[in-house]
Amino acid sequence: MDEVLQVGSPSPPKPSEVSETPLIEIRSVSKSYGKSSAIKDINLTIHEGEFVCLVGQSGVGKTTLIKLLIKQESPTSGQVFVAGRELRTLRDNEVPYYRRKIGVVFQDFKLLPQKTVWENVAFALEVCGISNDVIKRRVSKILDLVNLGRRQNNYPHELSGGERQRAAIARALVHSPKILIADEPTGNLDPVNTWEIIELLYRINQRGTTIILATHNRQAVDQIQRRVILMKSGKIVSDQKSGRYVI
Amino acid sequence: METFLRVIKLGYNNFWRNRYLTLGATLLMTLTLTMISVSVILSLIVRDTASSISSKIDVAIYFRDDSIPDEKIAELEARIKSFPSVTQARLINKEGALSIWGRLPINEQTKQSLSSSYNPLPRSIEIKIDSPENIESVVQAIEQADTDGIVCSECASYGKNKEAVDRLISITGLVQRAGIFLSLFFGIIAVFNVLNIIRITITARSDEIEIMRYVGASNAFVRGPFIVEGILYGVLSTILTTVFILLITKLIAPYTLGGFSVLGIDFSKLVIGNIWFLIAIQLGVGVIVGVVVSLISIRRYLKA
Numbered sequence: 001m002d003e004v005l006q007v008g009s010p011s012p013p014k015p016s017e018v019s020e021t022p023l024i025e026i027r028s029v030s031k032s033y034g035k036s037s038a039i040k041d042i043n044l045t046i047h048e049g050e051f052v053c054l055v056g057q058s059g060v061g062k063t064t065l066i067k068l069l070i071k072q073e074s075p076t077s078g079q080v081f082v083a084g085r086e087l088r089t090l091r092d093n094e095v096p097y098y099r100r101k102i103g104v105v106f107q108d109f110k111l112l113p114q115k116t117v118w119e120n121v122a123f124a125l126e127v128c129g130i131s132n133d134v135i136k137r138r139v140s141k142i143l144d145l146v147n148l149g150r151r152q153n154n155y156p157h158e159l160s161g162g163e164r165q166r167a168a169i170a171r172a173l174v175h176s177p178k179i180l181i182a183d184e185p186t187g188n189l190d191p192v193n194t195w196e197i198i199e200l201l202y203r204i205n206q207r208g209t210t211i212i213l214a215t216h217n218r219q220a221v222d223q224i225q226r227r228v229i230l231m232k233s234g235k236i237v238s239d240q241k242s243g244r245y246v247i
Numbered sequence: 248m249e250t251f252l253r254v255i256k257l258g259y260n261n262f263w264r265n266r267y268l269t270l271g272a273t274l275l276m277t278l279t280l281t282m283i284s285v286s287v288i289l290s291l292i293v294r295d296t297a298s299s300i301s302s303k304i305d306v307a308i309y310f311r312d313d314s315i316p317d318e319k320i321a322e323l324e325a326r327i328k329s330f331p332s333v334t335q336a337r338l339i340n341k342e343g344a345l346s347i348w349g350r351l352p353i354n355e356q357t358k359q360s361l362s363s364s365y366n367p368l369p370r371s372i373e374i375k376i377d378s379p380e381n382i383e384s385v386v387q388a389i390e391q392a393d394t395d396g397i398v399c400s401e402c403a404s405y406g407k408n409k410e411a412v413d414r415l416i417s418i419t420g421l422v423q424r425a426g427i428f429l430s431l432f433f434g435i436i437a438v439f440n441v442l443n444i445i446r447i448t449i450t451a452r453s454d455e456i457e458i459m460r461y462v463g464a465s466n467a468f469v470r471g472p473f474i475v476e477g478i479l480y481g482v483l484s485t486i487l488t489t490v491f492i493l494l495i496t497k498l499i500a501p502y503t504l505g506g507f508s509v510l511g512i513d514f515s516k517l518v519i520g521n522i523w524f525l526i527a528i529q530l531g532v533g534v535i536v537g538v539v540v541s542l543i544s545i546r547r548y549l550k551a
Contacts, residue, residue, distance in 0.1 A: 099462070112455060124462040131249060
């Protein structure tokens, strides 16, 4: 938690330190819906501290992979390990606690329209039974981190696309997750806001959070210059340590 | 404790936010609870009527004419009191009969046709018997005891009450069964309609539920507000039903005065006297239906 909340350094961003410990391991995973196969025989290892861009056209299986990681779906075959635990062994009552360790950000923000920015972020802590005092402290700090301190009393419909996504990121970070998964976070944003979000994710990664970014955004991928995993027809066709967006 | 209060607050806010949809579910529930309450009231009326009639005169014997000496009547009264099945025997003299006449729910003109200067009402003995089954044996014993023939045997009312009570008991059973059937019938219809409305409200909030699950809300936390809403449905519909029943009671009570008073029942008093019992039934049914329906509706969103 502390490493996420530290103020950013004034010097240019450096690549985050990548641990040798695999945080996520996907072993021969396939997922089918009826006769239709969404992903086939995926093998993938992601280490702690990595910034991974998952790229590919619509329908190649990026979102399916993300759903497997957040335990929204189970693989038809194969195994998914996160922090050494196979997700299939999670009991139903353990899933909520697992999800608190993973932050997720979506293209459509998924903010509660009847709650303010503050309340949306606080909600993620309220559902876990955190006390009001702790919530007050954490939410204030996290909103400052994403630069939404002055907008905390606004409702989602009063915010720009970029601000809404920053609010969603704040909510995803409030539990200090080890992993932040962003599924097309810039899909609905203009270029300026897009870069703001990418830059924010970059900063978060510097603090040690593993980032998995599923995106179409060629420019962002090329500028980040981090690991790029290309998917096609449900398979991984390339995995470059420091790649560019090439389909 | 904080989490508990948060769940309640969330449930209440959701209930209020979707108030137009919840109003529909609440009104349907109110209709069902009203039907159930009416059935219960009907059962109470029939029960009290049966009890009232049973407690009334089982046998009444009238004396042939005013020339019969009071001593002979008193002697017969004493003998009747000694019968084993007789719990009470009360002599009604002419003045007493006139007083009873004056209290009858009949029009004033008819009432005033009799007075102390013109009172043809006979003296009588009202006899209460421990069980309707013993009426016949008591009647026979009276006939045997009436050696002077002072009792007007063709005027006596006995057996007819027993018949009336027997008929009433079978009607009571019929009315109660009909009431249960109607309550169940309307209850099932209401449950399905309430289920549909609550399903619609939950579907309308499926995004919210999805977000709750993404941020790691436990199933209990997701379910909790919907249980609170279910309870609120039950409580609100109970309040509406009770207000409605009391209003209707107040409106129709003057019109039931004559009819029910003959049976010794005050309709208004009956309803108000049993109001907490009615509220308990309404609350029980309303809350259980509200909570069960909410839990059924939310179930499919809780699968991991």
